Amino acid sequence: MKRHTISVQVENKFGVLSRVAGLFSGRGYNIESISVGETLDPKVSVMTIVTRGEDQIVEQINKQLNKLIDVIKVQDLYDVDHVEREMVLVKVAPPQEQKAEVLRLTEIFRGRVVDSSPKTYTIQITGDESKIEAFLELVKPMGVKEFVRSGKIAIAREKSKS
Amino acid sequence: MKVSGAEIVVESLKKEGVTHLFGYPGGVVLNLFDYLYDAKGIKLILTRHEQGATHMADGYARCTGKVGVALVTSGPGATNTVTGIATAAMDSIPIVVLTGQVPTMLIGNDAFQEADIVGITRPCTKYNYLVKNIDDLAPTIREAFHIASSGRPGPVLIDLPKDISAGMGTFNWPEKIQIRSYNPTVEGNKKMIEKAVDEIAKSKKPVIIAGGGVILSNASDELRQLAELTQVPVITTLMGIGSFPSTHPLSLGMPGMHGTYYANMAIQDSDLIVAVGMRFDDRVTGKISAFAPNATIIHIDIDPTSIRKNVHVDIPIVGDSKNILTALNEIVKAEQKTQWGQIRMAWLKQLDQWKELRPMSYTYSDSVIKPQYVIEKLYEATGGDAIITTEVGQNQMWAAQFFKFDKPRTFLTSGGLGTMGYGFPAAIGAQVAHPDKTVIDIAGDGSIQMNIQELATAVVYELPVKVAILNNRYLGMVRQWQEMFFNERYSHSGLDVVPDFVKVAEAYSAIGLRAERPSDVEPVIKEALKIKKPVFMDFVIDWKEKVFPMVPAGAAIDQMLFDEEEAPKKKESKKLKAVK
Ligand SMILES: Cc1ncc(C[n+]2csc(CCOP(=O)(O)OP(=O)(O)O)c2C)c(N)n1
Ligand SMILES: [Mg+2]
Numbered sequence: 016m017k018r019h020t021i022s023v024q025v026e027n028k029f030g031v032l033s034r035v036a037g038l039f040s041g042r043g044y045n046i047e048s049i050s051v052g053e054t055l056d057p058k059v060s061v062m063t064i065v066t067r068g069e070d071q072i073v074e075q076i077n078k079q080l081n082k083l084i085d086v087i088k089v090q091d092l093y094d095v096d097h098v099e100r101e102m103v104l105v106k107v108a109p110p111q112e113q114k115a116e117v118l119r120l121t122e123i124f125r126g127r128v129v130d131s132s133p134k135t136y137t138i139q140i141t142g143d144e145s146k147i148e149a150f151l152e153l154v155k156p157m158g159v160k161e162f163v164r165s166g167k168i169a170i171a172r173e174k175s176k177s
Numbered sequence: 178m179k180v181s182g183a184e185i186v187v188e189s190l191k192k193e194g195v196t197h198l199f200g201y202p203g204g205v206v207l208n209l210f211d212y213l214y215d216a217k218g219i220k221l222i223l224t225r226h227e228q229g230a231t232h233m234a235d236g237y238a239r240c241t242g243k244v245g246v247a248l249v250t251s252g253p254g255a256t257n258t259v260t261g262i263a264t265a266a267m268d269s270i271p272i273v274v275l276t277g278q279v280p281t282m283l284i285g286n287d288a289f290q291e292a293d294i295v296g297i298t299r300p301c302t303k304y305n306y307l308v309k310n311i312d313d314l315a316p317t318i319r320e321a322f323h324i325a326s327s328g329r330p331g332p333v334l335i336d337l338p339k340d341i342s343a344g345m346g347t348f349n350w351p352e353k354i355q356i357r358s359y360n361p362t363v364e365g366n367k368k369m370i371e372k373a374v375d376e377i378a379k380s381k382k383p384v385i386i387a388g389g390g391v392i393l394s395n396a397s398d399e400l401r402q403l404a405e406l407t408q409v410p411v412i413t414t415l416m417g418i419g420s421f422p423s424t425h426p427l428s429l430g431m432p433g434m435h436g437t438y439y440a441n442m443a444i445q446d447s448d449l450i451v452a453v454g455m456r457f458d459d460r461v462t463g464k465i466s467a468f469a470p471n472a473t474i475i476h477i478d479i480d481p482t483s484i485r486k487n488v489h490v491d492i493p494i495v496g497d498s499k500n501i502l503t504a505l506n507e508i509v510k511a512e513q514k515t516q517w518g519q520i521r522m523a524w525l526k527q528l529d530q531w532k533e534l535r536p537m538s539y540t541y542s543d544s545v546i547k548p549q550y551v552i553e554k555l556y557e558a559t560g561g562d563a564i565i566t567t568e569v570g571q572n573q574m575w576a577a578q579f580f581k582f583d584k585p586r587t588f589l590t591s592g593g594l595g596t597m598g599y600g601f602p603a604a605i606g607a608q609v610a611h612p613d614k615t616v617i618d619i620a621g622d623g624s625i626q627m628n629i630q631e632l633a634t635a636v637v638y639e640l641p642v643k644v645a646i647l648n649n650r651y652l653g654m655v656r657q658w659q660e661m662f663f664n665e666r667y668s669h670s671g672l673d674v675v676p677d678f679v680k681v682a683e684a685y686s687a688i689g690l691r692a693e694r695p696s697d698v699e700p701v702i703k704e705a706l707k708i709k710k711p712v713f714m715d716f717v718i719d720w721k722e723k724v725f726p727m728v729p730a731g732a733a734i735d736q737m738l739f740d741e742e743e744a745p746k747k748k749e750s751k752k753l754k755a756v757k
Binding site: 026029033078079082084 | 295299307359482
């Protein structure tokens with residue numbers, strides 16, 4: 016089973032997300048994450064879908080996505096040089112003596128404190144998956160109350176002519 | 178100039194060439210029905226159930242190649258179409274279903290007779306629409322017909338809120354349509370086509386397996402040309418029946434679970450399969466890992482998702498069957514070297530031996546009517562010149578096995594979904610399209626009761642549809658499985674009360690005829706065919722009869738069971754009593 020990040024350009028229309036999600040649930044494909052947003056052309060959205068499967072299943076997923084009437088373009092980034100980013104918002108409630116450590120870690124990970132209360136910090140970290148996982152691992156022992164992840168977005172790298 | 182939404186809908190349908198639609202009224206479509214009351218050049222056939230309407234639209238589409246249309250109300254009217262839509266989707270049939278919807282303002286309110294039919298049908302339509310702006314009406318209908326009938330065809334649903342059909346707007350008929358995200362591939366890849374010809378020329382034991390795609394793309398002539406030029410035998414799947422003449426010497430009949438011995442043997446022994454417009458359904462392949470172990474597979478299909486979905490494919494060719502077969506034939510004709518007859522001699526001889534060893538057969542009886550005998554007599558009496566529809570179960574398989582089909586669009590059956598209740602309304606739809614043709618639904622006593630109410634439709638519109646009920650007083654196919662694989666535990670497969678179909682026909686002002694002995698069969702058929710009215714023919718058949726050959730579920734397709742003796746040992750069947 017390989018993990019594939021698939022970037023799907025769709026018509027920005029009512030019901031499209033449900034068509035894509037329905038395709039995955041109806042055919043028993045797995046979705047690890049999905050994120051959707053507008054593009055340069057406001058009539059087009061891009062969905063970044065992370066899925067996992069044997070080659071033959073992933074081939075089907077790509078073809079089935081292409082077959083949806085509202086799908087304009089499907090790009091499987093598996094064999095394409097690309098940049099992936101994800102964001103996490105983590106609410107930590109560290110004991111008094113570890114507050115400084117949380118802030119230090121945030122700095123090391125180039126994160127930001129986006130909200131704070133007498134007992135908690137809410138920290139924003141952006142990066143690829145391994146960076147986010149690493150940060151979560153480190154702060155978990157210090158009292159993570161909750162976190163929310165954005166799901167991955169991805170874009171192909173521009174080919175540089177050398 | 179502003180016109181009513183109802184006028185836009187109906188005039189758009191007329192521009193799409195629609196002359197008949199099948200429908201049922203209700204509150205939110207009254208404006209549409211009002212416009213249809215005296216609209217010229219378009220006729221609504223009032224059915225007795227919305228499921229009937231969708232199957233009629235489907236039958237109409239299958240036998241004409243045109244888009245079939247149904248019009249129903251919101252809520253229960255809309256939900257009643259779902260089985261018909263799913264049936265059309267599984268078999269790639271172009272229909273457009275127009276459903277009424279509560280006024281836009283009320284959508285999402287659980288309003289009276291509101292159902293989210295766009296949500297409900299999303300997985301079983303090719304595409305669907307909710308029209309929210311009256312000015313989008315005409316373009317939406319144009320697009321819907323285009324999507325339904327192009328590429329791999331399928332059902333499209335348009336949900337029409339009451340305020341849209343009742344409102345006033347502009348009739349924006351687009352002369353051309355461009356959907357940037359929808360461009361089906363129709364021309365096959367040249368290199369692949371050349372490779373395919375090389376493989377066909379190299380092969381010692383090739384078979385063509387033709388499916389419903391050949392019929393949908395009107396490619397029967399091209400298929401026949403390819404088979405004859407290259408001397409490759411042709412197997413037709415259930416959906417492909419009629420795409421190649423069953424009476425042709427190169428025809429091997431149907432493959433799979435209830436396929437012919439020689440078709441299944443040919444596939445298993447073949448070194449090359451040319452699959453055209455078929456999708457390797459599990460009823461065709463049997464145990465997939467044991468399917469055609471030695472064959473190179475060329476797969477021609479308009480839908481890329483059909484390719485490599487179930488079986489490994491060596492040469493995929495995406496595109497329209499007609500175009501691709503034409504291109505194949507051109508290359509074959511240009512090259513003069515191959516002595517096709519010569520290189521196929523041994524293979525065709527082998528196939529003849531298999532045909533002789535186990536032809537399609539049954540044991541005739543002169544005391545009790547055998548269903549296969551009824552089908553043979555129907556074939557003889559019509560000379561094969563008929564449109565045959567079927568229900569689902571044993572009746573469907575016997576029809577497929579024992580009637581002979583030489584022309585496309587003459588065998589209409591629910592292959593993918595296997596919908597009991599399909600055949601009768603589909604026959605009515607076909608009769609609407611071809612008023613002068615003989616149209617016969619080969620039915621089971623169970624299935625016919627699923628849409629029997631449509632007899633009223635046939636009577637009212639003077640559609641002389643014939644129904645041949647193979648009456649075994651059982652859900653026969655279920656009974657067959659229980660006999661063979663569930664120790665004869667006949668759980669809920671006996672139809673203890675079967676209505677008197679002759680009286681049912683009479684109650685609807687149609688004609689009912691009954692055959693109880695083999696000698697009645699021919700006279701009943703001949704009489705029925707003379708009557709210019711709908712006729713129910715009730716054939717009281719041998720309830721013990723089973724469909725053979727049979728490949729048990731999960732077995733390889735050369736592991737066929739034949740009549741009794743080969744079937745799993747049978748105990749005395751005392752538990753089983755025939756219901757009179
Ligand atoms: C709507 C629907 N419900 C259930 C089934 C499952 N099923 C398949 S064949 C069959 C029996 C059909 O009985 P009948 O119409 O009498 O045909 P026979 O097999 O006896 O010829 C059933 C219940 C089905 N195919 N469709
Ligand atoms: Mg029956």
